[in-house]
Amino acid sequence: MxxxxxxxxxxxxxxxxxxxxxxxxxxxxxxxxxNRDMLGARAEGPAVDEKLESDRFDRGYLPAIDDLFRRLAPDGNLFIHFDGIDPGKDGKQIYVFFMRAAYVLHPRKVYVAPPDAVLTDAESIISNNRLPDDDWLRLHGIHHVVTFFYEDGRIQRTARRVETVPQ
Amino acid sequence: MIWLILYLLVFIVLGMALALALAESPTLPLHELAARVLAFGIGGVGLCWFWLSMTGLAPSRLGGAIIAIVAIALIAVLANRGRKLIPARQESSTSPREMITVFVLLLPALLGLAIVSVHALGHVWYEWDGYLLWGMKTRAVTTDPLATADYFHNPHFLPLHQRYPLMVPFVAAGVNGFTGNIEDVLVKAVFPLIYIALLLMLYAGMRDKLPAWRAALLLSLFALMPALVRSAGTGMADVPLSMFYFGAVLFIVRWTASNQPRHLVQAMFFATCCLFCKREGIAFMGLFAGGLCVVALARRDIKRLKWVPVFFAVVIGIAAPWFMFASTLPRAPIYVPAITITEIPWSRLPLILGQMWSYVGDWRSWNGLWFVLPVLAAVTARRSGKAQILVLWSFVLAHFALYLYVYVIRPGNWDIIVHRTQPRLTLHIAPVAMLLLAHHWAAVMSSNEAMDDDTDKPAAAPTGAAEA
The missing domain is CATH 1.20.5 (Single alpha-helices involved in coiled-coils or other helix-helix interfaces)
Incomplete structure (x- = not known):
């Protein structure tokens, strides 16, 4: 050249x-x-309720989920009870709720099963997810229990505080 | 904010100490100095947090003070021995017109930085892998030293790969340690910093061959790659790994020309950071071994092979405490059965190649990199047959071959795996490909602009750097 x-x-x-x-x-x-996921993020609380009614689940609702767990469990450890939730239909919600709650509330602990249970997916969470009695909850420093359940075919939630002194 | 600035100072002080200790010369051009200080600082701080955590001290202001004091002591000792880090004087005066050209060409890179910063600081950790793999570990190492952190032995978190390396979690945990809180958003401030370090390293590497305006043009082209910009601020470990991998390859390429042991020592540092950053770092060790052998062949200097065992002895030696700790952690569950060598389904090779190309060949995501590179290589082939280019090509091709092989042997739905991982994995090699582009472009530069036409030595390196 x-x-x-x-x-x-x-x-x-x-x-x-x-x-x-x-x-x-x-x-x-x-x-x-x-990043489209970030642009689609919702920060408002009601979005969670809207999402609970939906079959789809995406990451845009994470800030609202974070806010939800912080409100429902302001102190102590948390137990999440998936009462009758179908892992085949709503497995992703189960897994995301547990993991996101564990992430957001750290170093406080989130329980969905006995501490030695190996949890690999939504099925293993559900098969180990039995609501223990209050003595067990108190022993593990759990101050709040959040329960997810179906009502009219949709996932709903309820929360209660565990009495620190047995009634 | 003040704590964030102080944490940044820890990066800079440790980076300066490491640059003084490891660099081939204490007198470096300003861009070179900035690149090394930041890249060494990020890698060094991550490793220091790990060692401190192993001794029972989680990332904290006290830990940061210890790192800074040790770094300042090292700087003082080296300065006492006459080794002081000084920016090199510019030998040729740059005209105002050239400076404006360079500034204008760098503006798009600032746009890239702005987008990355919005991704990082405009939102909580939201990528699935980002918060589950790296965000959770960041919180775990923030609140407890490694030995007592419940997270790493908790069977609830088995799918979160508790054995994954901890460079990114530790670097990010330093933010929490300095602010004294578990930060939802501010913790991600380290990711734009890592993006800047990658850009500075790439600019420094390209300046070996190209004048400032050409390097600035290529840098902006790289900085605005949508594949990079989308990923850099999300809190994944791929861009940090790209930065460390590029650092290792850059110094191996410089060693190709200079034969200076200090270049190889710096490559060892970055290779160690690769091991401590992501599991792919283990596979990269094979690429480094191959790359070092290619250097010896390309330079027709078989004596250089003696450095291969030294390279791996140092890298594995520094990384050994991490591997020993990781070996005590539970293994993640295996969802797919292993495959034996006789079962390797080679027939799906063309299908995988086709799908890989559908991502790599998306010119918008890569700003045309994977089209321009082969065309430029073909056009400049007769003028660019140098050892450094051979070494760079060997890294690029071996990288794609490695991932192709992994996809072929992976049982299960390979198409889903390729879809999910290909854009991120290609990022690991993209800076090296950009450096290769710079080397090819340099081959057809006019002679009055050429940095080092004949010698294959780094032109921007300080006087005396390449003679040894």
Whole structure:
């Protein structure tokens, strides 16, 4: 290659790279480069109720789920009881609720099963998820129990505080 | 905010100490200095938190003070021996026009940083793998030292891969340790910092071959890649791994030209960080071994092979405490049966290749990188037959071959696995491919711009760096 053709190649490469950069800027400005999950996030509490009624489940509702567990369990450890929830139909909700609660409330503990139970998926959670008596709950520092259950085919929730002194 | 700034100072002080101790020369160009200080600082702080945690001290202000004091002591000892970190003087004066050109070309990179920062600081840890694998571990190592942290032995969390390496959790946990709270959002401030470190390292690597405006153009092209920008602020470990992997490859490539042991020592540091960052780091050890052998072949210098066992002895030696600790942790459940060598379904190779290409060939996600690179390589082939380019190509091709092999031998639904992992895994090699692009472009630069046409040595390295 002579000097002139090398120069032309160099200019051609620079031109292509500048064009690609302009496309990149365009993608950045128009949102192609944005993470869609984040853009779809909902921060309002009611979104959780809306989500509980839905078969779908996505990550956009995590802030609201965080808020929900913080409100329902403001202190102590938490026990989550999935009362009659079908792991085949709502397995993802079961798993996300447990894991997100464990993440958000750390270093407080979240129980869905005896401490030595191996939990690998929603089925294993449900097969070990029996509501213990209050003595057991107190022994494990559990101050709150959240129960998820079906009503009219939809997942609902209820929460109660465990009395620290036996009544 | 003040605690965040103090934590940043710990990165900088430790980075300076490590740069002083490991760099081939204490006099480095400013961009080179900034890149190494930040990259060494991030990797060094992650490793220090691990060692402190093993001794019973979780990330905290006290731990940060200990790291900073040790780093300052190291700087003082090295300075006493006449080794002081000084930015190199620019030999050629840069015209205002050139400076403006470089500034304008770097503006898109700032847009990339802004988007990454919004992803990181505009939201809680929301990626499924992000908060389950890395966010949970960050909280676990924040509140308890490793020896007593319940999380790592809790059978409820078996699917969360308790044995995964802890570089990212420890670096992020430092934010919690400094603020004194478990931060929902601020903890992710380390991810834009890691993105900046990656960009600085790439810029420094490209400046070995290209003048500032060309390196700035390629840097912005890389910084705005949607595949990178989408991932960098989400709290996953892939971009940190890309940064450490790029650091190791960059210094192996520099060693190719310089034959300086200190270049290889810096590669060892980054290789160790790869091991401590993500499980893929173990597979990368094979790539490093192959890369070192290619260096010896490309330079026709068989004596260089003596460094291969030294490289791995050092890397594995530093990483050994982590592996010993990890071996005491429970294994994650295996959801699919293992595959034997006679059962490898090679017939699905073309199908997997096709699906991989559908992601790699998405020019929008990669700003055209995977189209431009082979075309540029073909156009400049006659002018760019140098050892460094050979080494870089060997890393790029071996990387894709490694992941292709993993997809082929993986039992179960390979198409789902490729779909879920391919964009992230390609990120690991993207900075190396960008550096390769820079090397090819340098081959057709006009002679008055060329940095080092004949010698294959890093042009931006300080005087005396390449002679040894």
């Amino acid at each position: 002579d000097g002139q053709s090398v120069k032309q190649i160099d200019r051609g490469i620079a031109g292509i790279l500048v064009a690609l950069l302009l496309f990149g800027v365009w993608h950045g400005v128009t949102g192609v480069a944005f």
